[in-house]
Amino acid sequence: MGLHATILRPAYFIGNDLTIKDVVTQYGIYPMPIGNKGLAMVDTADIAEVAALELIRREQSADVLPLERINVVGPDTLTGTDVAAIWTEVLGRPIAYPGDDTAGFEQTLRGFMPGWMAYDMRLMSERFLTDGMLPEEGDRERLTALLGRPLRSYRDFPAKVATSA
Incomplete structure (x- = not known):
């Protein structure tokens, strides 16, 4: 198409887990069926910073830059069990990962959101189970160099939630 742009392709947003923090902290369960393939969960602040840097780079370039994908x-690439273990460590009490029941997950969500959205969440979760969201070779190094600092870790999220509770 001759598109001259940077396309950002973010993995699972760490901030998605704000919606389930009460389930984790009150009931001791990490309910997101994210499976065991692994998700390279990303902080939305990192996404925003990468987007801003790319906008500036393109704006300041003397030449038209080619299509780029980032x-x-x-x-870290984390499984459901990994995430439950992080919550366990941070909270100092057991947090269970009940497994990958996407149909049950959808049914629970239907009590809190429209049916179409709950179904969409189920489909997304099923993709996590089959494919995960894995980084490609060099993705982390490229982002670290672009940002000039380490990427924000999922571990920081439950630590922040625990101190604000």
Whole structure:
């Protein structure tokens, strides 16, 4: 198409887990069926910073830059069990990962959101189970160099939630 742009392709947003923090902290369960392939969860602040840097780079370029794609990922690739273990460590009490029941997940969500959205969440989760959201070779290094600092880690999220509770 001759498009001259940067396309950002972010992985699972760490901030998505704000919606389930009460389930984790009150009931001791990490309910997101994210499977065991792994998700390179990314902080939305990192996505925003990468976007801003790319906008500035393109704006300041003397030449038209070619199409570019950037996978925006976090520093770790985590499974459901990994995430529950992080919450366990941060909260100092057991947090369980109940598994990958996407149909049950959808049914629960229908109590809080429109049916079409709950179904969409189920489809997304099923993709996590089959494919995960894995970084490509060099993605993390590229982002770290672009940002000039380490990527924000999922571990920081429950630590922040625990101190604000």
